[in-house]
Amino acid sequence: MRGVLLVNLGTPKAPTTQAVRQFLNAFLSDRRVIQMPPWLWQPLLKGCILPFRGPHSAKMYQQVWTKQGSPLLTITQAQTAQLQALLPNMRVRYAMSYSAPTITTALDEMASAGVNTLTVIPLYPQYSTTTTASIHDAVHRYYSRQHNSPTLHLYSAWWDTPAYLDALSANITHQLAGQAYDHVLFSYHGIPQSYQDQGDPYYAQCVATTAAVCARLALTVPHSISFQSKFGPAKWLTPATKDNLRALAAAGKRRVAIVTPSFVADCLETLYEIGIENTAAFKAAGGETLLRLRPLNTDPAFIQALAALCTAY
Template sequence: MTNTETTQNAPSLESAPRGILLLHTGSPDTCETGAVRRYLRKFLMDPYVLDMPWLLRAMLVHCVILPMRPLKSAAAYRAIWTGGGSPLVVNTEALRAALEEALPGTVVRVASAYGRPSIPEGLDAMAACGAGETAVLPLFPQYAGATRGGVTSVLLREAAKRWNVPSLNIVPPFYAHPAFIGALAEIWGPMLADFAPDRVLFSFHGLPLRQVRKGAAGGLAYDYERQCRMTMEGIAGRLGLDPARCVLGWQSRFGKGWLEPATDDLLAGFPGRGAKRVAVCAPSFVGDCLETLEELGIRGKEAFLQAGGGDFMLLPSPNSHPAWVRAVVELLR
């Protein structure tokens, strides 16, 4: 065979389908206690999630958290579980399907660091489809070591184990990207206009202060708290919201020394300060999940109403809304 024939017969990068890998933390396989325990064990033993020496982390997880926490978490999951499984998995799959429809010839797959399909399964799926360069979109608008950092580290570690190391292009945090801000404004704007809340609570996932400080030491690219504030300011500015009516809170607090004010404290305190009509959004989540549907939509609403609140509205995550699908396409360019 001549060199010319070899060149003509060899597959080119241009002919290989482009791949997109949607990356997130994952969910338990079921809402039963055993499945939740297995998921939490894998999640919490990641040093990016609990940043402490291995022995201390293992003792905390196995002796303190796992004996009791899975029972409580399983009940929370059962409150929001769907016929298709975990809302996060269902919503991410819907986004995957919408992206494949919007991008003909592109292979789109989902992978999770601690659930299924796993990251190795996602990489296998890409290889099986013959995908060339793969764009990886961690589904976290802001950078936090415990979320984007953790799942990215798992991805790179698994990719490095392969003989044929895949070509991966990781999309950076998009906390202030005009496409992201514009999509949320398009989705939430009409809802807020109709609801006319006294306060709009922007609830972001909380972090231990030690992790916030470690990130901020690396500059804006790793400054989670500052990125969250920029997201809130971008959305509020795009919608023309009164800054005095916009409040930032931190949810999912797990112990002392976390970012404040806590979302649950704010919701319980709003009625006493005259805010009895409250809208809540969670711009650190692009897919509705346990933290939005149960923590905010059930427990947060209950705390607000029990404190004397009147009307409560939880704005949906963008999920697979057409505006968000268009934004993702823009982020991938």
């Protein structure tokens, strides 16, 4: 039997301080995410960051939480169900790196079901050591403890697959139809500059993604790239999205469309950081409208692009 495992970052169980602290503790304890030595980092995490960031982040989650729960979780569940419908002869499941269902739980289920060929798709189109590599670590760690392993197909990056680029471009075109805008900003999740300096290809893949999409869109207005979601005092990829938006407003750009290609599902970073926080910053700087374009979410063309990845082997 063939299996497919979609993996995303994860989400708190609830928009509460305790649940957010538990999620952040798991996320920020990953050495792929924070490369600082544990003996130095863990006291800072437990003693300074979690006590203060937990309540602050919980308030943000409360503003985007839905009746169904975490947007990231419910969208990932829907993506999985749609992909399963397209691939009835495969066992399609999802997992989260830092929340339930865990990668270990999902792989246990695959083993119990007799899956002997497994495709793992990190739900990150662009590769980074902070995201995709962590998933690869978890999968290899799991099978290093097993007496049997399926034939594994682990995707590293799939930003350059035509089906994904076509789906993303069509999604943008559909949302921009009939809208007035004078600039398109491509905002990607940031990573520390030091990671790029060490060889992480993420930045180059973000630039290439933007170029490929713009070629398909044939944009008639200017566009630019920025990076969001900075954490901690270290230098991250620049320009920062909020700084870029303020600069655009100061330059007279009144209606900016913002695209988030590194996110395939709405989450805190798209709904709150872009939709609320950065929108307010743009307007405070003189901007009129920040048109937040939804990620691919459950777009049928995107699910078809995922199916193409699953059947490529």
